[in-house]
Amino acid sequence: MTNSERNRLKDKAFQVFGIFCTFIGLVVLGIFLIDIIIEGSRRLDWDFLTSLPSRRASRAGILTAWVGTLWILVLTTLIALPLGVAAGLYLEEYGRKGRWANFLEINIANLAGVPSIIYGLLGLEIFVRQMRLGSSLLAGALTLSLLILPIIIVTTREAIKAVPRSIRDGSYALGASKWQTVWNQVLPASFGSILTGIILALSRAVGETAPLIVIGALAYVPFTPSSPLDEFTVLPIQIFNWTSRPQAAFLENAAAAIIALLVITFLLNGIAVYLRNRQQRKIKW
C-alpha cells in the first residue's frame, strides 16, 4: 500500500516534471520568437522584402537573399530528394544484409556527423573548381544536398521500415516486381514520414551559412538570380553579415531577416505537418 502510494507519487511527480520540461522548451522558443519579433518587426515591410542590399541599414532589403534562399531550396530539393530517397530505398529494400550494408550504414551515420564547413571545403574543390560551376546556385545546392543527404537517407529508411511486411507480400503475391511494389505501395505508404524527414533536412539546409560562404556565396549581390548558374546570396549570409556590423540598425535588419527566414521554415514545417497528419489519417494499419 505504501509502495503503491509511492509509485503514484513518482508518477505524478514525473508528470509535473514532464509538463515543466515541455514548458521550458516552449518558453525558450517563445522568448526567441518574441525577442526577434519585437526587434525585427518594425523593419519588416514591403520595401524591406523588395529592396537590394545597402550600406544604409534603413534602405537595405533582402530581396536577393530570400529569392536566393528559395532558389537554393528548390534546387536542393530537386537534387537531394531523389538521391536521398533512392539511397534509403536501396539500403532498406535491396541491399539490406552483409558487410557492404553495414559499411554503408556506418558511412552514412558518419557523414551526418561531419561538420558543415567540411562540406563547404568539399563543395569548393569538387563543384566550384573541378566541375567549374563557379560560385553558382547549382554549386551551392549540390553542396547543401550532400550535407543533408544523410538525414534524408536515415529518415527515409525509418519511414520505409514502418510499412508493414504484409503490404509488400500482398503486392508480390499479385505478381508485382520489386520496383512495382516499391513504387506503388511502399513509397506512397511511407510518403508522409519521408516528407517530414526531407523538410526537416531542408530547414537545416535553409539555415546553413558556413559552407555557402566557403564555396563563395556572396554577401552583396545586387540582382536576383535567373538561372542555376548565376551567383547568389541567401538569408543566413545576409543575417550573419548584418549581425557583425557595428551599427545597431543593422542588428534590427538582421532580426527582420531572421523573421523572414523563420517564416520560410515555418511554412515548410507547416506543409510537412499538414501532409504528415493527412497521411496518418488516411493510413491506419
Next chain:
Amino acid sequence: MSKKNDKLEALDLNAYYGDFHALKGINIVMEEKAVTAFIGPSGCGKSTFLRTFNRMNDYIDGFRVDGQILLDGRDIYQKDVRVDELRKEVGMVFQKPNPFPKSIFENVVYGLKIQGIKKKSVLEEAAEQSLRHAALWEEVKDKLDKSALALSGGQQQRLCIARALAISPSVLLMDEPASALDPISTAKIEELIYDLKNDYTIVIVTHNMQQAGRVSDHTAFFYMGELVEYNKTKTMFTSPKEERTQNYITGRFG
C-alpha cells in the same frame, strides 16, 4: 469422375532457413480443381511449404530449397522462371487481411494495372467480376472509391480474395484465411472456397479441423517439417494410417 490432371507437385523438397531444416524431403502431388488442406501443429512448416509454390520465400534472408516444385509439370525453381509471371499463375491470400491503403477499386485492379492494363472499361469489368466471384460485389458496389481500410475484417479478407482472382490465377494459396475472422465471415469464406474450386486449384492452411473437413478434398498432415500423411480428407478423418495423425486430429479441441 474423370481423372483430373496433376497441377502441383513437390519432389524431394527440402527447405532451410539458414541452418534450420524446415521442410524434410516432401513428396506430394495435388490435383487440379481440388481443395487440399494443410494441417499440423504450429511451426511444422505448413506456411513455409505453401509459400514455396509461389516462391514468396525468395525474399527471406538465408532461405533456400532443394528438390523440385512442379507447376503443370514445370519446375518453378528453374533459373529461367520469372517469379512475377509465376505469381500471376499462383495467387495467394494471407492469414491477416492485407488490403493496400487505396480504394477498393484500386485494390482489385492492382494486379492488372501492374501488368500494364490501363483501359478503364476493361478494369471495371474485371473488378466487378472478381468482386462478384468473391461474394463481395453487393456489399461494396456503391463505394468502390472508398478506402479499403474502412471495410470490416471479413470484407477485407474477401477483398483480398477478389484481388487475387482478378489476375485469373489457376492456383489459389490460402494461409489460414479465416483465423482472424468471426464465424459469420468465416462461413462466407468457406462457402466461397467451395464455389471457387470449380475453377481453381486451391491449397489452404488451417488450424481448424472442422474447416479442413468441410472444405477440402485432400488433407496433408505435417509434423516437424515432415509430411506425415496425405490422403482423401474423408479417409484421413475417419481412418488415419499414422498414429501421429490420429493423435492430432482426434484432440478434443476444435
Next chain:
Amino acid sequence: MSKKNDKLEALDLNAYYGDFHALKGINIVMEEKAVTAFIGPSGCGKSTFLRTFNRMNDYIDGFRVDGQILLDGRDIYQKDVRVDELRKEVGMVFQKPNPFPKSIFENVVYGLKIQGIKKKSVLEEAAEQSLRHAALWEEVKDKLDKSALALSGGQQQRLCIARALAISPSVLLMDEPASALDPISTAKIEELIYDLKNDYTIVIVTHNMQQAGRVSDHTAFFYMGELVEYNKTKTMFTSPKEERTQNYITGRFG
C-alpha cells in the same frame, strides 16, 4: 452447490467512442470463481465491454462510459478508484501474446517488481508458482534467463497468463486468448482455464463456439452493442431464448 457471491456487475452500462455508441445499456451479473464467455459477431462490442472491467479503455481518446461497473460491489469508475490498484485485482490476457522483450523470469515477476518487491527469494518463489500454475514451469525452468521472445506462440501466451497470475488478481480477463494458437496450445490453455476457475473469476472472449461450450459456465451473447442473451452455457447452447442467439450459435461453422 452453495450460492456463490456476485463478483462483477454492470448496471445500465453505455460506452461511446466519440459519437459511436459501442455498448448499449448493458446489465449483467457475474459470479465469482466461474467462467463467463462473451460471444458475438465481430465488432459487437465484446472487447470493449471486457476492457471496461479493468478500465483499459481509459487511454483511448474520446472513449467514455456511463452507468456503473461494480467489482465486489464497488463502482470502479468512481473518481477515487486507483486504476493501478484495480488492475492488480483484475488481470488481463490479450489476444496476441505480448511478452515484454525481457527474460522469462523478468516477465513473470514484472508485476511484483513494480509493486516494489525486490527480495530475490520472494520473486523466485512467486515466479515458480505462477509458471507452474500456468502449466509452463516444466518447459521453461531451465531457461528462465532466456528472452521470452524465443518461446513459441503457445508458450508465450501461457507466459502472459503466468505473468497475470503472479500478481494474484481475483479476476482474469481473457480476450480471445487462443485465437492465434494451434490446437495443441489451445488445448493446453483451455485445460488451464478449467483449472484456474477454482481460484479465479474468469471472463473470456471467444469466436469459437466449441471453446465457449467447453470452458464456460455462463455465456453472454452480444450483438451490435447490446447484450442479447445471458444464461448458463448449457442452457444457452441447447435452448437459446432469442432467435438471434439461435442463428448465431447454430451456424454450421466452428
Next chain:
Amino acid sequence: MRVSEKIIEGLLWLSAVITVLVTIGIIWVLLSESIGFFRQVSIVEFLTEKEWTPLFANKKFGIMPLVAGTLLTTLIAIAVALPLGLTIAIYLNEYAHARMRQIVKPLLEVLATIPTVVYGFFALTVVTPFLQQIIPGMAGFNALSAGIVMGIMIIPMISSLSEDAISSVPRSLREAAYGMGSTRLQTSFGVMVPAASSGIIVSVILAISRAVGETMIVAIAAGQQPRLTMNPLVPIETITTYIVQVSMGDVPQGSLEYKTIFAAGITLFIFTFALNNLSFWIKKKYQEKYD
C-alpha cells in the same frame, strides 16, 4: 521488364554509392592538405602537446585542447538535451493528449531551425549573465552557457525522434504493462523506453553529431580560447569553431597555419567515425538480443 528492374536497381545502388564517394571526397580533401601538415608537425606532437597555438609566433600544435573543448561542450549539450528531450518525448507520448502532442511536437521542432547566430547571442547576452549571478566566478565567455544553449537547440532532435520511436513500439506491449497495474511512469521506463532503445539511441547519436558539428554558438559564446580543461566556467574552443574561423579568416591559404584546419578536421572525422562504429555495434548487439 527484367532489364528495367536491373537498371532501376543499378540507379538506386548508384545513389547509395554516392555517399561513399562523398566520404572519399571528404577524406581526400582533408588528407591532401593534412599530409603537408603532418610532414612538418609530428603526429606525436599533435597528439601529446598540451597547447594549440598554431597562429601565434610561438607555434604549438597540440590538438588536445580543441578535442577537450569539443567534448566538453558536447557533453554539456547532451546533459541538457538528453534528460529534457527524453522527458518531453515520454511526456508527450504517455501523458499528454493526442491533440497536445500534435501541436507541441512541431512547435518544438522549430527550435532546431532557428539560426544558430541567434542562439549564440542568446547564450552570451541572456544565459551567461544569468548564470553569473548564480556562479560568481564564471567567465563572461565559457563552455557552460554555450553548451546549455546548444542543448536547447538539439532538444527537438531527441524529443521528436525518440517520440517517434516510442510510439512505434507495439501497442500490445503498453497494454500489457498497464494490464499489470503499472503506473504511466513504470510503463514508460520499464517497458517502452527499453523497447524503443534502438530508435532512441539513433536520435541521441544524431543529436550528438549535430552538437559536435555546431560552430556559431560556440564561436560567439565560448570565447575561442583553446584550452586543455574540463572546467565549464572558462573560455574554450572547439574543433569546428576553429575550422570555421580560420577558413574564413585572413590567414594565407596553403600556409602551415591554414593546413591546421585539415588536421583538425581529420581528427574530428576519425573521432566521429570511431563513435559511430561503437554505437553501431552496440545497437547491433542489443537488437540481436531482443528481436
Next chain:
Amino acid sequence: GGNAGSEGGSDLTGSVQIDGSSTVYPITEAVAEEYRAEAPDVRVTVGVSGSGSGFKKFSRGEIDITNASRPINDEEAKTAEQNGLAYLEIPVAYDGLTVVVHPENDWVKEITVAELKKIWEPAAQGKIKRWNQIRPEWPDQEIHLYGPGVESGTYDYFTEAIVGKSHSSRGDFTASEDDNVLVQGVSTDKYALGFFGLAYYEENQGKLKAVAVDDGDDSNGKGAIVASLETVKDGSYAPLSRPLFIYVQSKAVERPEVVDFVNFYLENAAVLSEEVGYIPLPDELYKEQQQKFEQFVSGKGAATAQQ
C-alpha cells in the same frame, strides 16, 4: 582611365567579381551600391570569405578584385605570378584599432605602448594577471583581455604594432571574429581590457570607454592620443591604425567595366568609407592611387607595385 563620375549612367556591361576580407567588405559594398547608379548594367558582386580565401581565389584569377585587411604574402604573390597575373595593391581607407575598457573603469585614462606590450606579449601569459602588475596604483584585480580572433588581419596588425612581431602575443585572452561579441564582453566586465575597430567603439560609446594610447614618440602628436576620425587621419593616433586594401589583377583590367569600377572606387572611397565607419586616407593619397592605377592599366605598373 575611364571617365567615371560623369552624371549620366554609362552603358558599360559585364561583371565585376570581388571577394575577400570581411573587414573591407562594408566599404566595397557601399561603393558597389553607388556604382549601380553609375553603370546599372554592370553586375558587381562582393563576397566575404576572408582575406586568405580572397587572395587564393584572386591569385588563381577566379575573381577580379579582392578585399584585403593585410598585404599579400610571398606565397600568394608567387601563385599569382605562376598564373600569369600581375596585380596592384590599392589602399582605400584606415581602420583605427581602439583600446577600450569598461565605462566604470576609473583608473585607466591612458596607456603607453610599452604597457600594452607588457600586457600582450607572449611572456605575459600566466604572469601578468592583475591590473596592479602594470601600474602599482591600479587595483589589485584580475585583468581580463579581449581581442579579435588570431586568424584575423586585425590581430595580425595589432601584434605587429604593439609586440613588434606579428602573431606574437599571449594566448589566454578571449577572442572573437565578431567585434560585437567583444563589445558585449568588455561592456559587461569591469576588469576588462580589449581592442577592436574604431567603428565598433563609436557605435557603442555609452557602453565602453576608449583609452588614449601614448606611443612615446612626440613627432606624431604629443602624449596619449584617443582614437578618432581626425587623429587616425592625421596620423597622430599611432601605431594602432592600419590601412585596408583592395587588390586588382592584370587580366581583369583588360575589361573596361573593372577599370571603370576601380576608378569610381577611388573617387568615392573617401566619402563612403567614412560613412560605414572607417577613416578615409588623405585626399592626395587617393590621387596618387588613381595615377598608379592608370599606369597599371596601361601595362606599366609592376606586379609588385607598392604604395
